[in-house]
Amino acid sequence: MPMPFALDPRLRRAARFPSLPAGAGGSITALELGVLLGAGVLASLLTNVLHLRLGIPGSSIVFVSLPVALGFALVPRRGAGLVMTGGALAANAVLALAGARLDGVGAQTSLLLTGPLLDLALGWLGGGWRLYAAFVGACAASNALAFVVRGITRAAGIYGTGGGGAVGGGVGRTFAQWWPHAAWTYALAGLVAGLISAAPWFRLRERGG
Numbered sequence: 522m523p524m525p526f527a528l529d530p531r532l533r534r535a536a537r538f539p540s541l542p543a544g545a546g547g548s549i550t551a552l553e554l555g556v557l558l559g560a561g562v563l564a565s566l567l568t569n570v571l572h573l574r575l576g577i578p579g580s581s582i583v584f585v586s587l588p589v590a591l592g593f594a595l596v597p598r599r600g601a602g603l604v605m606t607g608g609a610l611a612a613n614a615v616l617a618l619a620g621a622r623l624d625g626v627g628a629q630t631s632l633l634l635t636g637p638l639l640d641l642a643l644g645w646l647g648g649g650w651r652l653y654a655a656f657v658g659a660c661a662a663s664n665a666l667a668f669v670v671r672g673i674t675r676a677a678g679i680y681g682t683g684g685g686g687a688v689g690g691g692v693g694r695t696f697a698q699w700w701p702h703a704a705w706t707y708a709l710a711g712l713v714a715g716l717i718s719a720a721p722w723f724r725l726r727e728r729g730g
Contacts, residue, residue, distance in 0.1 A: 524548065525600070532597030532643065535652050535723045540597050553596045554604065560592030561608025561636070568632050569616055569623045578671075578699075579707030581628040582664050585635050586718035590656065592636075594722035599644060602636030609633060627671030627707075635663040652723055657715030664711030668703060675699055 526549045533540050544550040567584035592605050609632050613623060623629065642655035642662075676696040 526598045526604070529597045529599055529643065532593060532652070532723075535649070536594040536597060537722055537724055538594070541595050549596075549598060553598070557592050557596050557601055557604040558608035558611070560588045560595075561605035561610075562612040563588040564605065564632060565609040565612035565616070568628050569613065569621065577706050577710060578703040579627065579631075579664050579668060579710040581624060582631040582635065582660055582667070582710055582714045583717065585632050585663075586656070586660050586714040587721075589636050589639065590718035590722050593639065593643070600640055602638070602640040604636075606633050606636040609636075625671065626674050627667040630667040630670045631663045634666055635660060638663050650725055653716065653719050653725065656719040656723075657712055660715035660718065661708065661711035664707045664714070668707035671703070671707075672696065672700055 524547065528543060528547050541553050541556060542550070543553070564585045567588065568581055571584075589602065589605050593601055613629070613632075616623060638659040639656065642659040643652065646652065646655040646658075
C-alpha cells in the first residue's frame with residue numbers, strides 16, 4: 522500500500538532549492554505539514570484580506586498559485602495540494618468567524634481547486650517542461666471552473682465583488698455584458714498564473730541524482 526503523501530522525486534529534483542527534510546523512511550513530518558497548511562493560509566489571506574486585485578476578471582488565481590507552487594517546491598509530495606486547500610479552508614473559516622468579507626465565488630473556486638488540480642496534473646505529467654505544462658494546465662482548468670461558477674451566479678443576478686475588482690470585474694454588469702470580456706481574461710489569467718508560479722520555484726531541467 523503506497524505511503525500517504527509519498528515523496529515525488531521528480532518534483533524534488535526540479536525545485537530550484539532543497540526541499541524540507543523528510544521523516545524516517547520518507548514519512549511526512551510535522552514541519553512539512555505546517556508549511557503546506559501555511560501556504561494554504563497565505564493563499565487565503567492574499568485572496569481575501571489583502572485584495573491584491575489587478576482589475577482583471579479572474580486575476581486572483583495569480584495570488585493563489587504562487588504560494589501553492591512554493592508549497593510544492595518546499596514539500597514535493599503527492600497530495601500536497603489537498604493539504605494546502607485544507608489550510609485555505611481553515612483560514613477562510615477563521616476569517617468568516619472574525620467578520621471579514623471573503624472575496625467572490627470565482628476567487629474562492631480557484632483558491633480551493635488549484636491545489637487538488639495540481640496534485641492530479643503533476644502526478645500525470647512529471648518533471649522538466651512537462652512540469653511547467655502541468656502548472657499551466659491546472660491553473661487554466663481551475664480558472665475555467667471559476668469562470669463557470671462566477672458566470673452561473675452572475676446569470677442568477679448575484680454580482681458581489683469577485684472576478685478582479687470593481688474596475689475590470691464588472692461589478693453591476695449584466696451577464697451578457699460581463700461574459701465576453703471575462704471569458705478571455707479568465708483564460709489568459711489562468712495560463713499566465715501557471716507559468717509565473719512555476720518559474721520562480723522550479724527549473725525547466727531537473728537536477729541530476
